[in-house]
Amino acid sequence: MQASGKELLLVSRLGVIGWGLLASALCCMCTGAYISYNFMGDVLSVTAAGADFPIFFSLLWNGCTCLGATVGTISGGCCGIIAWLVTAKEMYVAPTVLSLQNNEPMLAGCCISIFMGLIVCVILVSETHIQFSALFQLTMST
Numbered sequence: 001m002q003a004s005g006k007e008l009l010l011v012s013r014l015g016v017i018g019w020g021l022l023a024s025a026l027c028c029m030c031t032g033a034y035i036s037y038n039f040m041g042d043v044l045s046v047t048a049a050g051a052d053f054p055i056f057f058s059l060l061w062n063g064c065t066c067l068g069a070t071v072g073t074i075s076g077g078c079c080g081i082i083a084w085l086v087t088a089k090e091m092y093v094a095p096t097v098l099s100l101q102n103n104e105p106m107l108a109g110c111c112i113s114i115f116m117g118l119i120v121c122v123i124l125v126s127e128t129h130i131q132f133s134a135l136f137q138l139t140m141s142t
Contacts, residue, residue: 023040023044026040027040039097039100039101042101042106045110046077046081046109046110046113047080047081048077049076049077049080049110049114049117050072050075050077050078050113050114050116050117051076051077051117052114052118053114053118053121054076054117054118054121055069055073057121057122064121064125067124068121068122068125069121071121072119072120072121072124075116076112076113076114076117076118076120077113077117079112079113080110080114080116082112083108083112084106084108085100085105087105087109088102088105091104091105
């Protein structure tokens with residue numbers, strides 16, 4: 001079943017509105033808990049980094065499946081948060097707001113998030129028996 005252009009536009013707009021409301025609620029919670037907005041940006045960086053390769057594949061590769069992109073994004077974000085928390089705990093004894101904002105935990109969380117999103121997306125796409133040679137072929141239309 002194919003969605004029409006109007007339906008896609010509606011879903012896109014509702015997604016942006018929903019994301020804006022969620023971000024606004026989180027900002028209000030951070031303000032109430034006296035946590036800086038920089039920390040919220042760090043949380044967003046680690047969780048959203050898992051969507052980099054799945055979004056890239058879903059936009060530019062016809063062989064990318066919805067399941068691969070969705071599960072790759074979610075698992076990348078979850079693994080990134082786990083790596084972020086574990087790195088902060090191992091390096092700074094406890095994962096506090098201050099220790100989580102240091103460079104090393106942020107780097108670990110973002111790298112794990114990006115590459116787990118990539119790995120999971122590619123593994124789930126390969127389960128559908130898609131030829132990977134098609135990914136590397138470039139067709140030029142004249």
